[in-house]
Amino acid sequence: MRFTCEKYLLSLAVSTAGRAAASKSPVSALEGLLLEAGETGVRITGFDLKKGIYTSFAADVAEPGSVVISARLFGEIVRKLPDGIVSVDSDTYNTVHITCGNADYKVAGTPSEDYPELPAMDHGSSIVLSQETLSGMISQTGFAISTNESRPVYTGALLEVEGGVLTMVAVDGYRLALRREQVDSCDVEAVRFIVPGSALSDVEKICMNGEEKVTVTVGSKHVCFSVGDTVLISRRLEGDFLNYRKTVPFEFPVQLKANKSDLMRCAERVSLIIDDRTKNPLRCTFGDGRLTVECSTPVGRAEDSCEMEGNGGDMVIGFNNSYLTDALKAAPEENLIVNLISSSSPCVLTPEDGSEKFLYMILPVRLRAE
Numbered sequence: 001m002r003f004t005c006e007k008y009l010l011s012l013a014v015s016t017a018g019r020a021a022a023s024k025s026p027v028s029a030l031e032g033l034l035l036e037a038g039e040t041g042v043r044i045t046g047f048d049l050k051k052g053i054y055t056s057f058a059a060d061v062a063e064p065g066s067v068v069i070s071a072r073l074f075g076e077i078v079r080k081l082p083d084g085i086v087s088v089d090s091d092t093y094n095t096v097h098i099t100c101g102n103a104d105y106k107v108a109g110t111p112s113e114d115y116p117e118l119p120a121m122d123h124g125s126s127i128v129l130s131q132e133t134l135s136g137m138i139s140q141t142g143f144a145i146s147t148n149e150s151r152p153v154y155t156g157a158l159l160e161v162e163g164g165v166l167t168m169v170a171v172d173g174y175r176l177a178l179r180r181e182q183v184d185s186c187d188v189e190a191v192r193f194i195v196p197g198s199a200l201s202d203v204e205k206i207c208m209n210g211e212e213k214v215t216v217t218v219g220s221k222h223v224c225f226s227v228g229d230t231v232l233i234s235r236r237l238e239g240d241f242l243n244y245r246k247t248v249p250f251e252f253p254v255q256l257k258a259n260k261s262d263l264m265r266c267a268e269r270v271s272l273i274i275d276d277r278t279k280n281p282l283r284c285t286f287g288d289g290r291l292t293v294e295c296s297t298p299v300g301r302a303e304d305s306c307e308m309e310g311n312g313g314d315m316v317i318g319f320n321n322s323y324l325t326d327a328l329k330a331a332p333e334e335n336l337i338v339n340l341i342s343s344s345s346p347c348v349l350t351p352e353d354g355s356e357k358f359l360y361m362i363l364p365v366r367l368r369a370e
Contacts, residue, residue, distance in 0.1 A: 001035070001037045001065025001088075001089060002062040002063040003060060004085055005057065005058070005060065005086055006084075007085070009059070010042075010057070012055075013042070013044045013055045013056075013057050016206060017033055017054060017055055018046055020047055020232070022048040023072075029115045030049065032068040032069055032071055032074075032109075033046055033070075034047075034066065034115045035090075036065075037063070037064050037066070038061065041057055041061065042056065043056045045118070050235055051199045051234040052233045052234075053230065053231070054231055055231070056230075057229065062089075066112035067096055067109040068094075068109055068115050070107070074096075077098055077107070082100055082101040082103060086098065086099070087100070094108070094111055095109065096108075096109045121219045121224050122219045124217055124218040124220065125186065126186070126187050126217050127161055127185070127218070131208065131212065131227060132207070133181050136181075137168045138168070138204040141177040142170060142197060142200060143330060144170040144171060144176060144177035145197035146171070146197075147172075153194060153240065154173070154241075155197055156194045156195050156197055156200075157200055158193075159193055159216075162190045163189070165180055166181055166182075169241075169242075169244050170197075171244070175323050175362045175363065176247070176248065177327070178359040179357070179358050180357055193223055194239070195223055195236065199225075206232060210228060214226070221235060222234065249348065251341075253341060254312055254315065256310035256312055256338040257308065257309035258336050259334060260333070260334050262306040262307065263338075264329060265306075266293050266304045266305065267321060270295050270304050274321055280296065282294070283316065283318055283367055284316070284318070284319060285315070286308070286313070286338075286340065287312055287314050288312075289307060290307055291305060291308050291312075308338070317347060318365040318366060318367040319364060323362050324362055327349055330360065331349060332357070333357075336351065337349070346361045347364065348361045
């Protein structure tokens with residue numbers, strides 16, 4: 001194998017495919033990247049048996065071939081190379097020779113035959129939408145994906161398409177995040193599947209707001225995200241996801257209008273006295289036209305307030321400061337409706353215009369009696 005290419009193209013491909021390479025694995029080949037040089041260019045693949053990413057780029061291929069090289073080492077080498085044209089070749093012993101400018105490396109590789117094949121996608125439904133739309137939905141719901149492996153189904157997000165509208169839902173037992181957007185096209189009336197959070201995080205990084213659309217292909221066991229010359233294949237998570245339609249309240253005796261930035265700054269200022277050891281909740285009092293936020297910890301006491309439209313009847317609710325600020329940061333619009341039922345019921349944030357574009361639900365925290 002022998003090819004030359006621009007360092008920028010190689011570096012981008014290595015960093016993209018490297019996200020799917022295993023950091024540690026009993027199968028040593030999975031800790032590497034598969035380099036395949038063909039007549040039309042070079043393809044680089046990373047695969048950890050749960051998800052795989054491959055991406056192609058233009059290169060001057062003098063000799064087709066393939067080899068597997070350590071993802072960590074190859075990534076470091078390419079990142080440190082000077083700008084310019086990079087030459088990569090491998091011999092019959094799978095030794096990989098990398099040169100660029102005055103930099104020269106010889107690294108041991110392994111045969112490409114040792115690399116496992118990516119799962120084949122069976123015929124499934126197809127969804128098309130813009131990179132900006134998909135990456136925005138992931139960033140605005142991903143914070144609520146659970147990291148608790150005891151309930152694997154919640155370590156992913158539910159994606160549901162119905163009537164040309166994509167709904168993405170994430171829940172971790174303490175909060176729920178929901179986003180809805182119209183898709184460009186979908187070849188089925190309805191489809192529902194769960195994608196691991198780690199795969200969605202990689203999809204978000206792959207979506208660089210380019211002009212190419214994202215095509216999501218849903219198979220029986222896997223889901224595939226295609227963006228230009230880059231493809232991510234992930235296994236689907238199986239299990240019963242929370243029925244969010246029945247979980248989220250829909251009738252609220254108290255509805256207050258608020259500015260997202262004002263609420264967030266107020267909560268962040270009071271949160272300065274909260275540390276990882278105490279984790280004391282924010283004490284929020286919803287009064288007539290004003291929200292007062294207080295917190296007392298061994299460090300000290302803080303209080304701040306901001307204006308809101310409406311009267312909360314001095315309802316007092318405790319919130320985990322991170323859960324509240326995460327939801328506020330993620331909300332894609334400045335003007336919100338804060339929906340309340342009681343001091344022991346969830347708080348639900350929705351758009352002021354009454355649309356169903358997003359919804360964030362935060363469970364309350366028990367407050368100590370004063």
